[in-house]
Amino acid sequence: MSELFDMLTAAAFWAAAIRIATPLIFGTLGELICERAGVLNLGIEGIFTAGAMSGWMTVYFGGDLWLGVLVAALVGAGFGLLHAILTVPLGLSQHVTGLGITLLATSASYFTYRIAFPNVSSPPRIEPFQPISIPGLSDIPFIGPALFQQTPLTYFAVLLVVMVAYVMARTPLGLAIRASGENPAAVDAQGLSVYGLRIGAVMAGSALMAIGGAFLTLSAFNAFFFEMIAGRGWICIALVVFASWMPGKALLGALLFGAFDALQVRLQQTVGGAIPYQIFLMLPYLLSILALVMMSRRAAYPNALMIPFIKGQRS
Amino acid sequence: MPELPAHNHAPFALSIAGVTKRFGPLVANDAISLDLRRGEILALLGENGAGKTTLMSVLFGHYLADEGAIFVADGEGSLAPLPPGSPKAALAAGIGMVHQHFTLADNLSVLDNITLGTESLWQFWKNDRTAMARLKELQRTSGLHVDLDARVGRLSVGERQRVEILKALYRGARILILDEPTAVLTPQESDALFATLKRLTATGLSVIFISHKLNEVLAVADRVAVLRGGRKVAEIDAKSANRALLAETMVGTAVQPSVRRAHEPGATIIELKDVRAPDPRGRQALESASFAIRAGEILGIAGVAGNGQSALAALVCGLVAPTEGSVSIQGETVSRFSPRDLMQSGIGRIPEDRHHDGVVGTMKLWENLALEDIRSSECQQAGLLRRGALKDRARAAIKTFDVRGGGPETEARLLSGGNMQKVILARVLDREPRVILANQPTRGLDVGAVSFVHQRLLDARAKGAAILLMSEDLDELLALSDRVGVMYRGTLSTIRPAGEMTVRRLGLLMAGQNADLGDAA
Numbered sequence: 001m002s003e004l005f006d007m008l009t010a011a012a013f014w015a016a017a018i019r020i021a022t023p024l025i026f027g028t029l030g031e032l033i034c035e036r037a038g039v040l041n042l043g044i045e046g047i048f049t050a051g052a053m054s055g056w057m058t059v060y061f062g063g064d065l066w067l068g069v070l071v072a073a074l075v076g077a078g079f080g081l082l083h084a085i086l087t088v089p090l091g092l093s094q095h096v097t098g099l100g101i102t103l104l105a106t107s108a109s110y111f112t113y114r115i116a117f118p119n120v121s122s123p124p125r126i127e128p129f130q131p132i133s134i135p136g137l138s139d140i141p142f143i144g145p146a147l148f149q150q151t152p153l154t155y156f157a158v159l160l161v162v163m164v165a166y167v168m169a170r171t172p173l174g175l176a177i178r179a180s181g182e183n184p185a186a187v188d189a190q191g192l193s194v195y196g197l198r199i200g201a202v203m204a205g206s207a208l209m210a211i212g213g214a215f216l217t218l219s220a221f222n223a224f225f226f227e228m229i230a231g232r233g234w235i236c237i238a239l240v241v242f243a244s245w246m247p248g249k250a251l252l253g254a255l256l257f258g259a260f261d262a263l264q265v266r267l268q269q270t271v272g273g274a275i276p277y278q279i280f281l282m283l284p285y286l287l288s289i290l291a292l293v294m295m296s297r298r299a300a301y302p303n304a305l306m307i308p309f310i311k312g313q314r315s
Numbered sequence: 316m317p318e319l320p321a322h323n324h325a326p327f328a329l330s331i332a333g334v335t336k337r338f339g340p341l342v343a344n345d346a347i348s349l350d351l352r353r354g355e356i357l358a359l360l361g362e363n364g365a366g367k368t369t370l371m372s373v374l375f376g377h378y379l380a381d382e383g384a385i386f387v388a389d390g391e392g393s394l395a396p397l398p399p400g401s402p403k404a405a406l407a408a409g410i411g412m413v414h415q416h417f418t419l420a421d422n423l424s425v426l427d428n429i430t431l432g433t434e435s436l437w438q439f440w441k442n443d444r445t446a447m448a449r450l451k452e453l454q455r456t457s458g459l460h461v462d463l464d465a466r467v468g469r470l471s472v473g474e475r476q477r478v479e480i481l482k483a484l485y486r487g488a489r490i491l492i493l494d495e496p497t498a499v500l501t502p503q504e505s506d507a508l509f510a511t512l513k514r515l516t517a518t519g520l521s522v523i524f525i526s527h528k529l530n531e532v533l534a535v536a537d538r539v540a541v542l543r544g545g546r547k548v549a550e551i552d553a554k555s556a557n558r559a560l561l562a563e564t565m566v567g568t569a570v571q572p573s574v575r576r577a578h579e580p581g582a583t584i585i586e587l588k589d590v591r592a593p594d595p596r597g598r599q600a601l602e603s604a605s606f607a608i609r610a611g612e613i614l615g616i617a618g619v620a621g622n623g624q625s626a627l628a629a630l631v632c633g634l635v636a637p638t639e640g641s642v643s644i645q646g647e648t649v650s651r652f653s654p655r656d657l658m659q660s661g662i663g664r665i666p667e668d669r670h671h672d673g674v675v676g677t678m679k680l681w682e683n684l685a686l687e688d689i690r691s692s693e694c695q696q697a698g699l700l701r702r703g704a705l706k707d708r709a710r711a712a713i714k715t716f717d718v719r720g721g722g723p724e725t726e727a728r729l730l731s732g733g734n735m736q737k738v739i740l741a742r743v744l745d746r747e748p749r750v751i752l753a754n755q756p757t758r759g760l761d762v763g764a765v766s767f768v769h770q771r772l773l774d775a776r777a778k779g780a781a782i783l784l785m786s787e788d789l790d791e792l793l794a795l796s797d798r799v800g801v802m803y804r805g806t807l808s809t810i811r812p813a814g815e816m817t818v819r820r821l822g823l824l825m826a827g828q829n830a831d832l833g834d835a836a
Contacts, residue, residue: 170440170441171436171438171439171440171441172430172432172433172434172435172436172438172441173436173437173438175423175427175430175431175441176431176432176436178420178423179420179423179427179428179431182420182421182422182423183418183419183420183421185414185416185418186418186419186420186428186431187431187432188402188418189402189412189414189418190406190418190431190432190433190482191402191403191406191407191432192431192432192436300422302422303420303421303422311377
């Protein structure tokens with residue numbers, strides 16, 4: 001028991017939890033923006049993959065790390081545009097389209113990678129983002145090493161939570177996005193374009209998901225390999241519900257999952273001999289499901305989530 | 316033929332010139348021309364499908380007209396053409412529309428609903444404080460009081476309507492279009508709405524008031540334009556109009572009043588004793604109800620929506636079981652509450668929401684007609700549908716009940732509201748149930764369909780059915796019922812003979828006040 005306590009009070013543990021949470025923060029915020037506008041985006045898993053691959057490849061072929069992030073965002077926005085065109089003006093099933101986008105984006109990423117690197121056995125590497133210590137703050141005992149010695153994308157993710165929360169709650173644009181997810185007819189009657197808002201939100205959200213993917217190849221690891229997303233996109237879908245569509249709670253949920261995952265790795269190392277390691281791999285998902293059950297039973301879904309809006313048709 | 320009243324010389328606020336709108340072969344609006352003067356309330360009267368809502372949708376830019384143009388007065392009063400097909404342009408020209416189905420987002424606050432789309436999307440913050448101050452001032456001058464911070468989902472229907480009107484006024488509407496605004500209001504709320512409209516028109520607002528209710532058109536309008544079959548058939552000064560004239564102009568033929576014969580009711584068929592029950596969503600909604608209905612008797616239940624009627628209806632058709640009290644049908648206490656059990660005990664139901672609970676829209680009429688007795692030998696044999704027999708039965712029902720717009724193979728969703736209701740009536744009345752639950756049986760139907768439904772219910776009464784009638788149309792309730800009661804906060808009031816009741820008294824009871832204080836006003 002005291003070992004567990006030591007583990008949980010180590011700054012390195014929390015630094016790892018935040019690192020693991022970073023892609024989830026991007027993905028959850030991205031999904032949250034889409035869903036707030038009324039569009040479920042199950043393309044997330046594939047968009048993660050596409051972001052990870054395109055960001056990494058940009059850097060591998062000589063691009064700057066930040067250029068890699070930008071390219072990933074644009075690729076993500078592109079898949080977002082495809083998803084939005086199919087689901088918003090054409091009104092197709094958001095479930096089916098999203099899964100299609102995931103399959104397409106994943107396969108296209110693997111294909112591009114194979115074309116570029118036909119005969120590699122171990123994945124080629126790049127020089128990733130390095131941690132930046134925030135002067136002053138990183139010297140605070142415990143908190144410093146846990147919070148303020150992260151890579152730039154992690155700081156960006158946290159900043160983004162504040163920005164998305166502000167835009168959603170306090171700006172006319174955020175209000176219009178929320179209203180499109182609650183009752184698109186109200187948006188239309190007030191002279192705004194539901195299609196414009198929904199397509200824009202899905203593109204912006206998808207760009208964030210792709211940056212989450214790029215974090216994995218440009219910050220966490222230094223290479224791209226198959227199956228590396230490993231269900232992170234699906235976790236984000238659950239985290240949005242867990243967060244009741246609130247950016248602040250999304251950060252909390254992502255950190256919680258990050259902590260479970262970091263714990264799992266450490267438990268494997270300490271008691272891994274007695275218990276098959278797959279049990280530990282399963283742990284964060286199991287705990288996430290439990291947290292989801294407790295937190296979101298009374299979650300208020302956006303009223304028009306997954307309901308297509310066809311202009312001129314009475315609802 | 317269109318004769319403008321001589322006393323009104325106010326400048327034009329709006330001019331509709333020869334608007335035609337076609338949907339495929341259907342001509343929804345046929346060369347309609349109409350003028351609206353400043354400070355005037357113009358009623359647009361017509362049956363469902365007459366083209367009222369289409370015309371207003373063209374005006375507001377939801378639809379593009381095939382022919383014709385619309386001119387709107389600007390701030391100085393000179394008429395300028397309105398760019399077609401753009402709600403944004405209509406809003407900018409000072410046209411505000413209150414749709415029949417409110418366009419409000421339930422999970423947002425009143426303030427958010429009103430300010431949505433009024434500020435630039437690329438602005439860094441919402442000017443809520445300025446908006447709040449302007450709205451308070453607007454509320455003071457218009458008398459449209461509603462809590463601006465409340466979530467819309469918590470508001471009553473009347474309050475939501477006020478939000479809609481505020482929304483239009485906040486955007487500087489000089490012309491307000493109200494689509495069937497009283498369909499969801501109590502008589503008192505309707506009166507308050509009329510008073511507000513009069514007050515607003517005195518300040519120069521022009522109002523187009525869409526309705527198919529003759530009484531309120533006469534009460535509120537200065538002028539009445541009547542549409543029939545997509546054409547404007549008359550324009551009448553409200554002062555020189557009367558009910559009979561309007562009804563005849565609207566329908567095209569003299570309307571036959573339904574026949575209701577006095578007779579002595581028979582034995583008690585259904586009896587509820589002190590029942591409490593949840594509504595289908597599980598909330599305790601029905602607190603106390605006791606009544607008995609005899610054979611050949613209609614019991615009418617009035618009440619503002621959300622006062623426990625839906626729980627009562629759900630109980631009677633077996634969707635929920637009572638938590639206390641008992642229900643007995645023909646002397647036998649009901650022990651199992653499921654739709655099937657209750658149907659077998661002789662209950663027939665005409666549900667409140669015919670689209671949602673009445674028919675399966677994407678199924679064919681013959682299938683819909685078979686839904687409630689699918690297990691009977693008439694419908695199936697050894698587990699297989701007797702398709703031929705069912706289609707024949709559907710054909711007969713369609714003929715008897717005068718269902719227009721399709722045959723046995725037509726999908727139910729393609730029918731108009733009135734014809735869909737006839738299908739439901741056919742399904743219910745064919746079985747000759749001992750008890751009929753008729754929940755809002757004529758909601759949204761036109762005059763012809765309403766009198767058809769009324770006559771069928773009265774025929775069933777004459778044949779000895781016990782009928783529980785729930786309706787928001789109080790005139791209908793009083794005209795059909797033998798006795799009436801009012802639901803308020805889950806409790807059914809003392810039931811009185813319909814002859815002793817008036818619309819005013821019912822209205823007071825519906826608002827939770829004691830109605831015995833007389834018929835003031």
